[in-house]
Amino acid sequence: MTASTAGFATIRQSDGHDPSGGSAARWGIVAAIAASVGWLLLSGTAVAQESASGFSLRLVGTFRTDNPNAHLAAPVMAGGRLLLLTPFPHRLTALRLGPEGLHPEWRFTPETDRMAEGTACCGLGVRSPAVAGGRAFLNTADGRTIALDAASGTKIWEMRTADRGSGESLASSPLPVGDKVLIGNAGDDFGVRGWLKALDATSGATLWTRYSTGPDEDVGIGPDFAPFYKIARGRDLGAATWPPGAWERGGGSVSGPLMADTGLGLVFHGTGRPAPLNPDQRPGENRWTSGLFARDLATGAARWFYQLAPHDQHGVSGTGPLILADRDWKGRARKLLIHVGLNGHVYVLDRISGELLSAEAFAPVNAFRGGAAASGAIAVAQEKATRVGATTRDVCPAWTGATSSEGAALSAETGLLFIAAARLCMDIEIRPANYIRGTPYLGANVRVKGPPEGGAGELVAWRLDDARPAWTVSEPYPLLGGPLWHPRGFVIYGTLDGWLKALDARDGRLVWQQRLASGVVSAPMLVRGADGAEYVTVLAGRGGAAGPAAGLEADLRDATAARGFGNLLRGLSAEAQPGGTLYLFALP
Amino acid sequence: MSAASSPPLDIDIRHEELDGRLAETWRTRPGFWGALATVDHKVIGRRYIATAFVFLILGGILALAMRWQLARPEGRLVSPDLYNQIFTMHGANMMFLFAVPVMEAMAVYLVPLMLGTRNIAFPRLNAFSYWIYLAGGILLWVSFALNMGPDIGWFGYVPLSGPQFSPGKRADIWAQMITFTEIAALAVAVEIVVTVFKQRAPGMTLDRIPLFVWAMLVTSFLVMLAMPAIMVASTSLILDRLVGTHFYNPAEGGDVLLWQHLFWFFGHPEVYIIFLPATGMISSMLPAFVRRPVFGYLPLVLSMVTIGILSFGLWVHHMFTTGLPRLGESFFTASSMAIAVPAGVQIFCWIATIWDGRPVYRTPFLFILAFFFTFVLGGMTGVMVASVPLDTQVHDTYFVVAHFHYVLIGGAVFPLMAAIYFWYPKMVGRMMSERIGRWVAGLTFVGFNLAFFPMHILGLQGMPRRIYTYQTDVPWSGLNLFVSLSTVILAAGFLLFFIDAVRSARRGEPAGENPWGAPSLEWATTSPPPPYNFARIPVVTGRNPLWDERGDMPVASGLRVDRRELLITSVADAIPEARDSSPRDSIWPFWAAIATSAMLIGSIFSPWAVVWGSIPVAITLVGWFWPKGTPEDDA
Amino acid sequence: MRAVAIAGLAALLAAGCQREERDLRLDPPVTAALDQVAPMANAVGGAPPDVLGALGEPYEGNAYNLSEGKRLYSWFNCKGCHADGGGASGPALLDGWWRYGSDPVSLFVTLRDGRQNGMPAYGDKLTTEQIWQLVGYLRTVGVSSASFAAPSRNDEMQSRPAENRAPASAELGTPPSR
Amino acid sequence: MRPHPRLAAAALLPLLTGCTGPQSALDPQGPNAASLAWLIWTFTAVCGLVWLLVLLTVGIALWRRRASSGAADEPLRPESATERRKQGVVIGAVVATVLIIATLTLMSFVATRSLTASSGEPLTVRLRGYQWWWEVTYTADSPDRFVTAANEIRVPVGRPVRLELSSGDVIHSFWVPSLAGKQDMIPGRDNVLTFTAERPGSYRAQCAEFCGMQHARMALVVIAMAAPEFESWLDAQRQPAAEPADEEQEAGRQVATGKACAACHTIRGTRAAGTVGPDLTHVGSRQTIAAGTLPTTRGALGAWIADPQTVKPGNKMPMVPLSADELRAVSAYMAGLK
Structure with missing residues (x-):
């Protein structure tokens, strides 16, 4: 460690390739060189990498997916194999990894419903499969949940869990817990009604379904429900805080991560934004959307709920990263739930009671005023309130969120939370939304843009205890993937313009970077190979929340293209091509 | 002026010879091209007036179509689409192509004569103005004939007239038609101001200017101050529609009420642009029919100036229902009511003039009496609509339709009819029929009041404006039928008027120089006047030159006869300052108007037309101002 | 010069007649005939209904029909997938190069029957006339030379040049806040 | 277009039909419209009187006997004494005009003030204009009790109604003459109109700002009902659609x-x-x-x-x-x- 620290010092003096520290002009030149190198890499003949410290990840293998969509699903390990789920139309490939690289062992190609391309969320990407008890569980964008034998790839069961015809899809990873598999749906853009389902892990039968809107019975609110804040108490609030019938198509999807605490017997999940984006069409607090639920693992009954944005006007949902941590908080040992909000705040809650302990902004935020921790509810800044038929300008964060659902990693011993941040603002104009089943139910025109001071992305090292950044590293494009923190003291993350970077976890100095074939919208993973060595896998392949703006199909002359990302990403297409490649790096 | 080749001056020439020499210098060349090239203010004025009356007839036919449609509930004469075009055309045509131009046209004809000068200032601009006006009118009417007529109301409120809700080019044609007429009106306004200030007969000090001229002077200033607002508005509308700017798009920071402010900042003075000349006409005609000078010259002038100034302070009373701040609305109530005071001063002065005059009941005087009856009523309803709370009930209803027709027909068209009967002999040389004239006055007066008075009641009964039909469940059918039938009487009156005007041009009794025994200078020359107006420039010693000078009038002389020259006098006291040349006939204003029209019409379709279209405009302007080596063209 | 100007004006005005007509109601037999497209076997391209020609191609250059198409585009949520032609979960339309053909018949079939990769069928949500209006409008989105009849901007947020400004010929702006 | 005998009869009695009707400003059914009707009548009386006076003076000026002096056609030369006397009269008339105008302005100002004042907890209804229909949303303390309907507003008798006006496309104007003056509905702006209905009945309202092709057919009915009836009606409206009966x-x-x-x-x-x-x-x-x-x-x-x-x-x-x-x-x- 000492040696590499010395290496860092030499970087700062000799190297002009540091994008965060260098001037814009220098960065531009480097980008141009790197782009041409990236092209070489695509043809598989050369690798560009830069390191002045001696720290270096060694590329040991690549695997091309031949899929142009958003590669959100980092591969998972199952019995010495890497299971790689490529975007829709899906294929699950089991790769054996070792010092000699990646070798496909078997493939599983589920049946596909091509019509799902029109309705599937998130650039047709689905988060990683989950492995438990020798079985792999995967969600597909066309609404199936499938259980496979993790060793052979034999299908055990397959269930249509989401109704594709209404615009529903699956986007998040399944969560196997005990004899159950929990899944959540996606489709806020189509006005679906969010739910969390428990499937029987053996048969795939639905055990229970808990909705995010509607009467208490549907939501799973019963006598055990004890929210910390009074505002969430009342009868049938999931229907009473909506105009008649609006909750039936009110969004609140469970498209973010699911996090279980088996000790407490709880599962935590966020709920998506209310649908449509037009807040005028859904007066009221729109419970239980844009919030966090704690539910009983066994029954799905709600324990507590914290609403991040009552009557969400800006479309920032509650589906950000969730991290469980047992830490000392203000001198008291507490079981914490850390939620890195898409609304640009790090929320720290007591995960037993649902009490909010802290909520501070890690990204540019002007849509809300502070003070959430005191009152339990965030206040909308009046000058950034949205209005029908008028454009509210420079609202931060953008509705695409200040991070992504795998966008944070916690270093428990140092108390540093690493956040892959999207420092985005938007111009938003509220329009009437028409509900036609199976078609988008949006109700807004949005142009997404970076903050005026530049730097649309940022890697934030957040000090959990005093709720402020320790250091930040600026990036030209929003970070849509996630960071990997390695106990040896570095952080690895990929960028939308195709760089894989390693930083010193203490001060954020760049220690190594490498150009990849495409942008990265997933988190790098640390895996242990069959040989016992540690490897880092990185899945490149643009897309994701940026949708096709980061891919081929969008025409960026339209500022509202690709959920408004078109406006931001003009100029990106020259720098990194879509298409998926899995990289396997050996640690030094 | 070297003594060696001394130019021929009028003092050197015998009177009998002088007319011939001047006529040779000032005449319009015969033939088609000569007619296109003329810059004689009388020829252009006559054309202007005749064209405006043609538009009056066309607009009137549209009015009859609307009345036919509305005579019964659920009328099916025209489709809603066509009805909306018709009422838009009626309003736009009457305001932009008839009322304003006809008043300016009367001024183009009369002002130089009343001031004792030989031509209007900037005569080529005057010719250009007419051609542009004609082109604008043709654009509008040809579009209407091709089912491209504007259907957005003469007020063209955004967003209805904007890019999203008015597909096609209908609204653009309306907006560009405004540009045409405003260019024409601004040109005339500039000419009149300069003519009044610099070309008055010697001795015609400011307090001796005929009241019609005063009215036109104030009007011209109103035109110059008000018209730019509508040109800005209509141009930004075209930009919104064509280029995609966001002047009126609230979603991108524009404001739809901006349009209303701009439009009514023009639109209200517009009413006075029409009405002030009419009051000037009354003041100028009345003395001839009560056989005494007008009472209260100074108060009359001051009240016209006051009206002119106040007219810019009350545009918001067209927007009382838009939800503006209450305090602001109260201010505009006060100012709207206040304008009744100068209007009242005028009425009182005229009554005082009649009081001890000796009324001569000829046709123009009958129209003046009709004016009193209708205009005062219109003024009273004007006071009513100026009240914010009251306006919330009558705004955009037939009450307002009745009100402004009382003001515009009663306050402007009746005086105009009087003026036509009064000055027709001067323009044509023959009298119009007195017998038919009495019928015309009677029919129009009775027909007008029967047709428009019930509209007050209809408005209070809840009938909104601009509806193409109404249903049987509202009790408006009886009055509407009555109104529609009465329109026939009004139309008959106008028909008789036009028949008489055409007939009298050939067969009317010869008029002589001054058939009414009127006091102002235009009656001091032959009817119709020669191309040079006055053989020798009169010298004025009083407000009523033809009454004040019992014998021969004094004249000024010393102008050249071999080129067009007129006398420049000082602004206040009209002391001769210089001889100035007046431009000769030229075909270039006509070409310039064609080129400008092409550019303006093209710019409806492509912004690049402004660029490419300005090339021919530049060429024609070069032709227009090309120095010919003669001093008069260099001037 | 005058002759040219007059001829040009006459041509413009003649075009105006057709461009400005507002045919608000088609007789049911005409509507039924408008539905009779004969697509090729792969549902791309084919013969348009004869009645289109007889009506004078009302969905190509008629400003009213095109603006109605633009209204339907946002009323029926086309925007949600295709944005203002830039695309989102659906492909972009601005480039005028479309997966299932950009000729009227292909478009009509795409809208009415849907397409296999996610384009929903609108045959049960729109009438035949409305589908044709949308077809006409869509064909103004992906062109690089604008027609006079193409719609202008809506009273909405600015996203790209309006259809009458030939959006497909627009330059790509520079990325903001770099 | 067969002539209708009733229409012909109505045509002869225009003034009798003037004061009533489902959409008449002179048939007020609420305090706002009543004070406006009073204002209209007062203004009409004052203005009508002034008009008659002016015409009377013109008549007298025309037909009063004059001392015949001079030749019939010879222009008169006004004497300064009579001119001065007339000057005094004209000044008097101008002063009278100013006073009348000032009084009317004051009255209208006071009336404006009284219109904006209202008592009691108002019923808030959102009215949004579209080409060419009206969307009516009855608000309540809880959003699930909101009711969205169209082209008809029902109000309880005696309770102030606060209409929040907006537009979804072009400018419209809401006008129910029997109850209140009109107020525009302008894109990008929020206007409010408050009125109270005093008697049960149905009052016709219509769009008063030209809004395009079907401006003429953009009407709605305001139905005033007794408060309990209104509440039960509103409860019925909150229910989902009725099941098919057959x-x-x-x-x-x-x-x-x-x-x-x-x-x-x-x-x-x-x-x-x-x-x-x-x-x-x-x-x-x-x-x-x-x-x-x-x-x-x-x-x-x-x-x-x-x-x-x-x-x-x-x-x-x-x-x-x-x-x-x-x-x-x-x-x-x-x-x-x-």
């Missing part, structure tokens, strides 16, 4: 939710949830359809659905091809949505 209506529901209707209209309780057209959940309970164009009868519904572009040319509802049976069924279903 097989025909059931078939009609299939058509309404399966055909193009559902893409634009909401029928709460069914799959139809379109929002660009009027909410039809309780369309059968409304007095009129198509913004005051036709009475809500099964026959009128059938005619309207069969051919909306002939009934109201240019409106945004297309002619959806339906078979005769489907048309019968769907109009029966709609008429049954009480």
Whole structure:
């Protein structure tokens, strides 16, 4: 460690390739060189990498997916194999990894419903499969949940869990817990009604379904429900805080991560934004959307709920990263739930009671005023309130969120939370939304843009205890993937313009970077190979929340293209091509 | 002026010879091209007036179509689409192509004569103005004939007239038609101001200017101050529609009420642009029919100036229902009511003039009496609509339709009819029929009041404006039928008027120089006047030159006869300052108007037309101002 | 010069007649005939209904029909997938190069029957006339030379040049806040 | 166009019809309209009197006897003494004018003040104008008790109604002359109109700002009901759509939710949830359809659905091809949505 620290010092003096520290002009030149190198890499003949410290990840293998969509699903390990789920139309490939690289062992190609391309969320990407008890569980964008034998790839069961015809899809990873598999749906853009389902892990039968809107019975609110804040108490609030019938198509999807605490017997999940984006069409607090639920693992009954944005006007949902941590908080040992909000705040809650302990902004935020921790509810800044038929300008964060659902990693011993941040603002104009089943139910025109001071992305090292950044590293494009923190003291993350970077976890100095074939919208993973060595896998392949703006199909002359990302990403297409490649790096 | 080749001056020439020499210098060349090239203010004025009356007839036919449609509930004469075009055309045509131009046209004809000068200032601009006006009118009417007529109301409120809700080019044609007429009106306004200030007969000090001229002077200033607002508005509308700017798009920071402010900042003075000349006409005609000078010259002038100034302070009373701040609305109530005071001063002065005059009941005087009856009523309803709370009930209803027709027909068209009967002999040389004239006055007066008075009641009964039909469940059918039938009487009156005007041009009794025994200078020359107006420039010693000078009038002389020259006098006291040349006939204003029209019409379709279209405009302007080596063209 | 100007004006005005007509109601037999497209076997391209020609191609250059198409585009949520032609979960339309053909018949079939990769069928949500209006409008989105009849901007947020400004010929702006 | 005897009779009695009618400013049914009507009558009286005085003076000026002096045609030369005397009279008349004007201005100012003041907890109703219909949303303390309807406003008698006016496309203007003066509905702006109905009844209202092709057919009815009746009506409106009463209506529901209707209209309780057209959940309970164009009868519904572009040319509802049976069924279903 000492040696590499010395290496860092030499970087700062000799190297002009540091994008965060260098001037814009220098960065531009480097980008141009790197782009041409990236092209070489695509043809598989050369690798560009830069390191002045001696720290270096060694590329040991690549695997091309031949899929142009958003590669959100980092591969998972199952019995010495890497299971790689490529975007829709899906294929699950089991790769054996070792010092000699990646070798496909078997493939599983589920049946596909091509019509799902029109309705599937998130650039047709689905988060990683989950492995438990020798079985792999995967969600597909066309609404199936499938259980496979993790060793052979034999299908055990397959269930249509989401109704594709209404615009529903699956986007998040399944969560196997005990004899159950929990899944959540996606489709806020189509006005679906969010739910969390428990499937029987053996048969795939639905055990229970808990909705995010509607009467208490549907939501799973019963006598055990004890929210910390009074505002969430009342009868049938999931229907009473909506105009008649609006909750039936009110969004609140469970498209973010699911996090279980088996000790407490709880599962935590966020709920998506209310649908449509037009807040005028859904007066009221729109419970239980844009919030966090704690539910009983066994029954799905709600324990507590914290609403991040009552009557969400800006479309920032509650589906950000969730991290469980047992830490000392203000001198008291507490079981914490850390939620890195898409609304640009790090929320720290007591995960037993649902009490909010802290909520501070890690990204540019002007849509809300502070003070959430005191009152339990965030206040909308009046000058950034949205209005029908008028454009509210420079609202931060953008509705695409200040991070992504795998966008944070916690270093428990140092108390540093690493956040892959999207420092985005938007111009938003509220329009009437028409509900036609199976078609988008949006109700807004949005142009997404970076903050005026530049730097649309940022890697934030957040000090959990005093709720402020320790250091930040600026990036030209929003970070849509996630960071990997390695106990040896570095952080690895990929960028939308195709760089894989390693930083010193203490001060954020760049220690190594490498150009990849495409942008990265997933988190790098640390895996242990069959040989016992540690490897880092990185899945490149643009897309994701940026949708096709980061891919081929969008025409960026339209500022509202690709959920408004078109406006931001003009100029990106020259720098990194879509298409998926899995990289396997050996640690030094 | 070297003594060696001394130019021929009028003092050197015998009177009998002088007319011939001047006529040779000032005449319009015969033939088609000569007619296109003329810059004689009388020829252009006559054309202007005749064209405006043609538009009056066309607009009137549209009015009859609307009345036919509305005579019964659920009328099916025209489709809603066509009805909306018709009422838009009626309003736009009457305001932009008839009322304003006809008043300016009367001024183009009369002002130089009343001031004792030989031509209007900037005569080529005057010719250009007419051609542009004609082109604008043709654009509008040809579009209407091709089912491209504007259907957005003469007020063209955004967003209805904007890019999203008015597909096609209908609204653009309306907006560009405004540009045409405003260019024409601004040109005339500039000419009149300069003519009044610099070309008055010697001795015609400011307090001796005929009241019609005063009215036109104030009007011209109103035109110059008000018209730019509508040109800005209509141009930004075209930009919104064509280029995609966001002047009126609230979603991108524009404001739809901006349009209303701009439009009514023009639109209200517009009413006075029409009405002030009419009051000037009354003041100028009345003395001839009560056989005494007008009472209260100074108060009359001051009240016209006051009206002119106040007219810019009350545009918001067209927007009382838009939800503006209450305090602001109260201010505009006060100012709207206040304008009744100068209007009242005028009425009182005229009554005082009649009081001890000796009324001569000829046709123009009958129209003046009709004016009193209708205009005062219109003024009273004007006071009513100026009240914010009251306006919330009558705004955009037939009450307002009745009100402004009382003001515009009663306050402007009746005086105009009087003026036509009064000055027709001067323009044509023959009298119009007195017998038919009495019928015309009677029919129009009775027909007008029967047709428009019930509209007050209809408005209070809840009938909104601009509806193409109404249903049987509202009790408006009886009055509407009555109104529609009465329109026939009004139309008959106008028909008789036009028949008489055409007939009298050939067969009317010869008029002589001054058939009414009127006091102002235009009656001091032959009817119709020669191309040079006055053989020798009169010298004025009083407000009523033809009454004040019992014998021969004094004249000024010393102008050249071999080129067009007129006398420049000082602004206040009209002391001769210089001889100035007046431009000769030229075909270039006509070409310039064609080129400008092409550019303006093209710019409806492509912004690049402004660029490419300005090339021919530049060429024609070069032709227009090309120095010919003669001093008069260099001037 | 005058002759040219007059001829040009006459041509413009003649075009105006057709461009400005507002045919608000088609007789049911005409509507039924408008539905009779004969697509090729792969549902791309084919013969348009004869009645289109007889009506004078009302969905190509008629400003009213095109603006109605633009209204339907946002009323029926086309925007949600295709944005203002830039695309989102659906492909972009601005480039005028479309997966299932950009000729009227292909478009009509795409809208009415849907397409296999996610384009929903609108045959049960729109009438035949409305589908044709949308077809006409869509064909103004992906062109690089604008027609006079193409719609202008809506009273909405600015996203790209309006259809009458030939959006497909627009330059790509520079990325903001770099 | 056969002449109608009643119309002819009405034409002879224009003044008698002036004061009544479902949409008359002079037939006030609430305090606002009443004070406005009083203002109208006062202004009319004052202005009419002034007008008569002016005309009388003109008449006297014309016909008063004059001392004949000089030749008939010779212009008079005014004497300074009479001119001065007249000057005094004119000045007096101007002063009188100023006083009258000032009084009227003050009256109108006071009336404005009194109109904006209201007492009691108002019922807040959101009214949004579209080409060419009205969306009416009754607010409540809780959003699930909101009711969205169209083209008809029901209000309780005696309770102030606060209308929040907005527009979804172009400028409209809401005007119910029997209850209040008009107020514009302007895109990008929020206007408010407050009024109270004093007597039960139905009062016609109409769009008063030109808003395009069907400006003439953009009316609605304001129905004032006794407060308890109103509350029970509102409760009924909160319910989802009525279940079909028979097989025909059931078939009609299939058509309404399966055909193009559902893409634009909401029928709460069914799959139809379109929002660009009027909410039809309780369309059968409304007095009129198509913004005051036709009475809500099964026959009128059938005619309207069969051919909306002939009934109201240019409106945004297309002619959806339906078979005769489907048309019968769907109009029966709609008429049954009480």
